[in-house]
Amino acid sequence: MGREIVIVGAGVIGLDTALLLAERGHGSHITVVAEHLPGDTSINYTSPWAGANFSAISGGDTNALRWDKLGYESMMKLAEERGVEACIAKTQSLEYWDKMPPRTKIDSMAGYLRDFKILPPSEIPAGCQFGISFTTITVNAPRYIQYLHNLLKDKYGVTFIRQKLSKISAAFSSPSTRIVFNCTGNGARVLEGVQDAKSYPTRGQILLTKAPQISKNVMRHGEDYETYIIPRPQSNGNVILGGFMQKGVSTGDTFSSESESILQRTTALLPELVEGGMEVLAAFSGLRPSREGGARVERTDIQLDGTKSRTLVHNYGAGGTGFQAGLGMAQDAIRTVENELSKLSLKGSRL
Known part of the structure; x- marks a missing residue:
């Protein structure tokens, strides 16, 4: 790992961080080290299982609102x-x-979401107290991260290494490494040198369906559940139906009772699913990398075997908002190391 910048983790958070750094001219300085890479499937690799879209599922704290807007x-x-x-x-x-x-969340969203509109009571389903419409972004999650992977390799010269690190200090195995970004998601719970007790998985189950007549995103936010319908771009009519938000549950199994619940809730919310014909293709589950108090985007220093301290930036814990907030989180993470990055740019200009 003879690179100045190492990013640990190749989920959407790690890839977003690599993208913003590469766009600033640091691509040839970056090595991404990860146990799983785009194209893999594992219960421990969350990003491919995501819906994914931009929605109001995130928290209402200042950081979450800012990351949503930037993203x-x-x-x-x-x-x-x-x-x-x-x-x-x-x-x-x-x-x-x-x-x-x-109210703070509503006002924040109203300030930047395109075509934002508060819906009148006549357009809100029974049992709901509030509703909005706006233009969102829907994402074909597995293909999007593969796109980022290929872009980073082929256009920007980013190096990818498949390796599971047992401790965060291993990311500094090369003396040339100046900055490490820890984008390990759920791995932050157990990775030696991080072992964040605030981190926990939030399990979700989704259905992959064929319903080409569906072209809009629909969500219902309950007190202890989420129901969503997300058309998947560039997929010949596939639609993601969900879901569940099970805090602390870490099984990758799927359950027929949960699939039945998803079908009941989504078809009640959007009858066009059934009216236009729908085929259930598969059920999947994934573990959102959640964290008490919200995501951790923070610069720290790490001491290595008596040598001078080196820079470690934590960027993980996005929960179910990685695709929508990831680019915002990456901006904040990178901002913490502007001085170090300027030195790398100067070095690169002399090579």
Whole structure:
């Protein structure tokens, strides 16, 4: 690992971090080290299982609201400029709440979401207290991360190494490594040198269906559940139906009772699923990398065997918001090491 910048983890958070660094000219300085890479499937590799979309599922704290805004603006630009190749698309979205969401969250979303509209009571399902419509971004999650993987390798010269690290200090095995970004998601719970007790998995189960008549995103936010319908771009009519938010549950099994619950809730929310014909293709489960108090985006220093301290930036714990907030989180993570990055740029200019 003879590279100045090492990113540990190749989920969407790690890939977003690599992308922003590469766009700033650091691609040849970056090595991504990960147990799993785009194209793999594992219960311990969350990103391929995501819905995925931009939604109001995130928290209402200041960081979450800022990351959502930054992520939305970045993903919207990507959808407009490279949507087909990146497998992301602008899509109409309808979102409903069983209980009124915080005013700060509503005001924040209203300030940047395109075509934002508060729905009148006549357009809200029974049992809901609030609803909005806006233009969202839907993402074909497995194909999007493969797009980022190929872009980073082929255009920017980023190196990828398949390796499971037992401790975060191993990312500094090369003396030339100046900065390490820890983007290990659920791995942050057990990775030696991190072992974040605040981290925990949040299990979800989804259904992959064929329903080409569905072109809009629909979500219902309950007190202890989430119901969602997400058309998957560049997939010949596939639609993701969900789901569950099971805190602390770490099984990768899928259950017929949960599939039945998803079908009941989604078809009640959007009858067009049944009316236009729908085929259930498969059921999947994934473990969102959640964290008490929200995601951790923080610079620290690490001491290695008596040598001078080196820079470690933590960037993990996005829960179910990795695709929508990842680019915003990456901006904040990179901002913590601007001085070190400027030194790398100067070094690179002399090579």
